[in-house]
Amino acid sequence: DTAVSQTPKYLVTQMGNDKSIKCEQNLGHDTMYWYKQDSKKFLKIMFSYNNKELIINETVPNRFSPKSPDKAHLNLHINSLELGDSAVYFCASSPYRLAGFYEQYFGPGTRLTVT
């Protein structure tokens, strides 16, 4: 009965590879997000989707491509991985904004290590 789930939790890969991280939420929320937490624990928004539509694209390299097949899923595909992509990636979701609820609920994170 996990609210926001991510797979995998850990991902170790070599430079140049392509990898995907999957996110699913069973909360019925309309909006989903990807955040990146760097080695200094700083968290920054990458993307947001509302009902499968891209809303926020926060100056992320083109190697990162989010895909939302339906409003319960938001996947992150990364091409040509670089050492600097090593981080923890968090998926989050929030209820429909006009209901006045803006809390974001986070998944457990995916620790990506690029060697």
Next chain:
Amino acid sequence: AQTVTQSQPEMSVQEAETVTLSCTYDTSENNYYLFWYKQPPSRQMILVIRQEAYKQQNATENRFSVNFQKAAKSFSLKISDSQLGDTAMYFCAFMIISNFGNEKLTFGTGTRLTIIP
């Protein structure tokens, strides 16, 4: 640009004591929300408390309360009767409410809180 500042990188306090974590933010907007999130060693981001900027009353959730000073752009978190399970990174976060649906959380750099037995 909106910024969130947490000036205390690390804090420690004895179990059962009260601790206050500070947060200031900078914005010219009027319609926004503020949040505190907790990140224990498990890495999970857990919402602790939220405050709507239009509400004058400070939010409270059990042992957690905030001191929201809108004019000073200050949003501190008070943890009363601290417990070992409160040991975590605490992040202050800010969200502007827009008409375009592009709300996002802007985080501070975090305060690492250790509760000492």
